[in-house]
Amino acid sequence: MPLVRYRKVVILGHRSVGKTSLAHQFVKGEFLECYDPTVENAYSKIVTLGKDEFHLHLVDTAGQDEYSILPYSFIVGIHGYVLVYSVTSLHSFHIIENLYQKLHQGHGKTQLPVVLVGNKADLSSDREVQAVQGKKLAESWGATFMESSAREHQLTQSIFTRVIQEIARVENSYEQDHRCCLM
Ligand SMILES: Nc1nc2c(ncn2[C@@H]2O[C@H](COP(=O)(O)OP(=O)(O)OP(=O)(O)O)[C@@H](O)[C@H]2O)c(=O)[nH]1
Numbered sequence: 168m169p170l171v172r173y174r175k176v177v178i179l180g181h182r183s184v185g186k187t188s189l190a191h192q193f194v195k196g197e198f199l200e201c202y203d204p205t206v207e208n209a210y211s212k213i214v215t216l217g218k219d220e221f222h223l224h225l226v227d228t229a230g231q232d233e234y235s236i237l238p239y240s241f242i243v244g245i246h247g248y249v250l251v252y253s254v255t256s257l258h259s260f261h262i263i264e265n266l267y268q269k270l271h272q273g274h275g276k277t278q279l280p281v282v283l284v285g286n287k288a289d290l291s292s293d294r295e296v297q298a299v300q301g302k303k304l305a306e307s308w309g310a311t312f313m314e315s316s317a318r319e320h321q322l323t324q325s326i327f328t329r330v331i332q333e334i335a336r337v338e339n340s341y342e343q344d345h346r347c348c349l350m
Contacts, residue, residue: 171213171220176330177241179266180251181259182230185286188317189251190227193327198318205229214328221331233265242273247280247334249326252301254285254314255293260300267308278340280333281310284326289316 178186187208188199194210210225228241250266252259263283270279283305285296298314305312311329315322 171222173222173224174246174331174334175224175226175244176247176249176327176334177226177228177245178249178251179228179231179241179263179270181232181253181256181262184230184251184253184256184259185317186230186249186251187227189249189284189286189315189323189326190225192317192320193323194225196320212327214331216328216331223327223331225327231262231266233262235266237266237269237273242270247282247330247337249282249284249330251284251286252296253287254296254298254301255287255290257295260285260296260304264304278309278337280330280337281305281308282326282330282333283308283310283312285312285314286317288314289318 178190180186182204183202187203187205190210191197191199194212205227206229208227210227212223212225214221214223248270250263252263267281283301285298285301301314302312311333313322313326313329315326317323
């Protein structure tokens with residue numbers, strides 16, 4: 168029987184960017200039309216990647232702004248992050264830059280397993296953030312970037328499988344950096 172590895176991932180971003188909709192589409196396979204502000208919610212799903220199985224625990228958080236203080240529970244015991252902005256809101260893009268800085272300070276690490284998501288890409292006529300801006304920001308963090316729409320199940324699957332892969336990639340790079348060398 169394959170070993171099931173536990174991965175806890177926090178979804179963060181400004182209000183109404185689609186955090187709940189992405190998690191709900193991924194876990195339940197349906198799009199939420201209505202907007203109901205989140206306080207905090209959790210989702211679980213078993214994800215199979217090749218021969219490996221993961222118990223993915225998703226924490227869907229309340230919308231953050233530039234003044235939000237991130238609680239320790241968003242730092243300690245968290246394996247990875249999905250940081251979401253809406254391509255229809257430049258403000259939400261600025262908030263995500265600010266959130267990343269707070270996470271970075273909280274962890275005190277040079278590299279964090281992060282997938283940066285520009286959501287609501289289906290609303291092309293309302294676009295305020297270009298894909299190239301998201302790509303550039305993610306590159307500056309050494310993170311992965313994707314645009315998505317919570318209407319598309321396949322896209323949400325790519326986001327959450329990608330964050331599992333990012334966690335493994337960052338863990339491996341730390342192991343290599345800290346490998347003991349006998350002289
Ligand atoms: N067209 C479109 N609408 C979306 C998308 N994602 C979310 N929405 C809509 O945007 C609104 C807000 O979505 P939520 O998922 O509740 O946003 P949230 O980030 O969880 O909001 P908070 O709980 O306030 O932090 C809802 O009306 C959704 O139907 C998307 O990809 N495309």
